Amino acid sequence: MKLTIYGRDVVLRVLFITITIDVIAYFVDIVEIKLVLIAVSILFFAFTLFFFRDPKRNIPDNITKDTILSPADGRIVLIDDIKNHEENIFPIDEPLKKVSIFLSALNVHVNRIPISGIIRYFRYVKGSYVMAFNKKASVLNERTEIGIENENNKKLVFKQIAGFVARRIVCPLKKDVSVKAGEKFGMIKFGSRVDILFKPDAVLSVKKGQKVVGGETIIAEL
Numbered sequence: 001m002k003l004t005i006y007g008r009d010v011v012l013r014v015l016f017i018t019i020t021i022d023v024i025a026y027f028v029d030i031v032e033i034k035l036v037l038i039a040v041s042i043l044f045f046a047f048t049l050f051f052f053r054d055p056k057r058n059i060p061d062n063i064t065k066d067t068i069l070s071p072a073d074g075r076i077v078l079i080d081d082i083k084n085h086e087e088n089i090f091p092i093d094e095p096l097k098k099v100s101i102f103l104s105a106l107n108v109h110v111n112r113i114p115i116s117g118i119i120r121y122f123r124y125v126k127g128s129y130v131m132a133f134n135k136k137a138s139v140l141n142e143r144t145e146i147g148i149e150n151e152n153n154k155k156l157v158f159k160q161i162a163g164f165v166a167r168r169i170v171c172p173l174k175k176d177v178s179v180k181a182g183e184k185f186g187m188i189k190f191g192s193r194v195d196i197l198f199k200p201d202a203v204l205s206v207k208k209g210q211k212v213v214g215g216e217t218i219i220a221e222l
Helices: 005-026 031-051
Strands: 067-069 074-083 095-103 110-112 117-125 143-149 155-162 184-188 192-198 218-221
Touching (some): 095 218
Antiparallel strands (some): 067 218, 110 184, 143 155, 155 192
């Protein structure tokens, strides 16, 4: 099983904790406690490896320059018409479509670029601890906001949003860098959400409640 490079630091720390627990278990004389400690250490390490897995994804062959791919694995929890209320690549109060994807602890958390183009906007916000499925998470929690403009001058904004437990977003992207749809770029650790904002005249390919796969599921066509 391939692991993401974004989780190697956590895996090493958990491995150290696991070994420490096993050493303690070795010196415990009570068999029941010894077995519980060993079982806990194994499950803890196994879950960590599972969480930071990085499976191969096959980008669809039929995408265009205007195709939006899902930036994350998870479930569509919100599709809504909103007005832009933040300073980004869209004017204030411009009508937009928002699609929100909730990632549980069991989902792959490696994120992928939703559309090919150039990063025109980038902002990191240090936020609070609202549950990721809460609508307010997109404006209150720790997050990165990335705006991309494609070759047809069409734009979208997507956000990596940390959840109640997660407070560690990995995002090495920078402004004015060219990116390609489906390529890996970072992750949100331990439960999170991703929002995608784009013009409301886009043709949606998903519905609320649908499961999506990062880099494979087509969200919409701008």
